Amino acid sequence: MASADSSNVGSSTQANTAPSTNSTADAQQADATPTAAGRAGDAASEGEAETKIAVSNLNFWYGDDTHALQDITMDVKANRVTALIGPSGCGKSTLIRCFNRMNELIPNTTLEGRVHVNGQNIYQADPVAVRRHIGMVFQKPNPFPKTIYKNVIWGARINGYTGDEDALVERCLRQAALWDEVKDSLHGSAYNLSGGQQQRLCIARALAVEPDILLMDEPTSALDPVATGKFEDTISELRSEYTIVVVTHSMQQASRVSDETVFLYMGRLIEMGATEQVFTRPQKERTEAYVTGRFG
Numbered sequence: 408m409a410s411a412d413s414s415n416v417g418s419s420t421q422a423n424t425a426p427s428t429n430s431t432a433d434a435q436q437a438d439a440t441p442t443a444a445g446r447a448g449d450a451a452s453e454g455e456a457e458t459k460i461a462v463s464n465l466n467f468w469y470g471d472d473t474h475a476l477q478d479i480t481m482d483v484k485a486n487r488v489t490a491l492i493g494p495s496g497c498g499k500s501t502l503i504r505c506f507n508r509m510n511e512l513i514p515n516t517t518l519e520g521r522v523h524v525n526g527q528n529i530y531q532a533d534p535v536a537v538r539r540h541i542g543m544v545f546q547k548p549n550p551f552p553k554t555i556y557k558n559v560i561w562g563a564r565i566n567g568y569t570g571d572e573d574a575l576v577e578r579c580l581r582q583a584a585l586w587d588e589v590k591d592s593l594h595g596s597a598y599n600l601s602g603g604q605q606q607r608l609c610i611a612r613a614l615a616v617e618p619d620i621l622l623m624d625e626p627t628s629a630l631d632p633v634a635t636g637k638f639e640d641t642i643s644e645l646r647s648e649y650t651i652v653v654v655t656h657s658m659q660q661a662s663r664v665s666d667e668t669v670f671l672y673m674g675r676l677i678e679m680g681a682t683e684q685v686f687t688r689p690q691k692e693r694t695e696a697y698v699t700g701r702f703g
């Protein structure tokens with residue numbers, strides 16, 4: 408296996424194992440994607456979407472012992488919201504962090520397999536450039552200790568943006584559905600905003616560097632129901648222009664905001680498909696048990 412397919416991302420020891428090709432893993436992977444035919448049908452009825460992120464045989468380890476992702480193969484469709492669901496510890500955050508190489512900031516980790524974005528293997532690209540094109544919103548809002556305006560414009564300035572800054576700030580705040588609430592206090596501290604407003608500010612900040620993918624790791628876990636509702640509305644508005652992947656513990660949220668749902672269990676992809684199908688006609692017993700609340 409070419410070394411390009413294997414990345415020892417946080418350790419001084421190079422991985423020397425090839426991505427798993429054992430038949431059990433392959434069989435399980437094949438078994439884990441029974442929805443392919445269903446997805447093709449759904450895609451046909453919705454209009455064919457291009458693949459934005461293509462993941463193949465992705466494995467990820469923390470240290471030597473925790474095999475957090477096991478032979479994950481999946482596609483994320485462009486201009487759709489894809490939800491990653493599954494019980495605590497199943498690998499949702501690990502998987503989403505593989506989509507912008509955030510995992511390699513964690514020491515002593517190993518990644519094998521491929522993640523292609525727009526057809527390019529991101530593990531063969533400049534990680535800074537990768538992260539620039541793939542914005543991330545985290546569990547807790549994390550604005551900079553600066554003004555609202557500077558929070559939005561900062562990344563764009565660092566990337567050498569030379570256009571009209573006021574226009575960019577306004578556009579991004581409008582896209583994040585925050586403009587009307589902050590237009591009169593742009594030069595006040597971002598810390599004066601509520602948690603929900605701060606989270607939408609983090610979206611505006613991510614949008615200012617013109618990503619085409621937005622990754623969100625439990626973005627509403629620190630928000631109250633009203634702020635969560637506004638945030639979900641924002642996600643729905645953004646899907647026409649961006650590809651969005653969202654990790655969520657809430658099955659109600661997944662069913663409200665996502666077009667596609669991926670169910671993970673113990674590091675494996677069990678089932679993925681159109682959200683409506685995964686929630687109402689799951690093809691795997693384990694998925695059904697999870698979405699009906701029998702475990703997790």
Ligand SMILES: Nc1ncnc2c1ncn2[C@@H]1O[C@H](COP(=O)(O)OP(=O)(O)OP(=O)(O)O)[C@@H](O)[C@H]1O
Nearest residue numbers: 469473475493494495496497498499500501502513
């Ligand atoms: N930094 C780390 N170091 C060591 N092990 C880790 C680390 N982060 C996650 N893990 C382990 O990897 C596995 C997957 O964790 P991950 O956080 O991706 O799951 P998750 O589905 O996002 O969980 P949760 O829903 O609780 O946030 C778990 O066994 C977890 O303990």
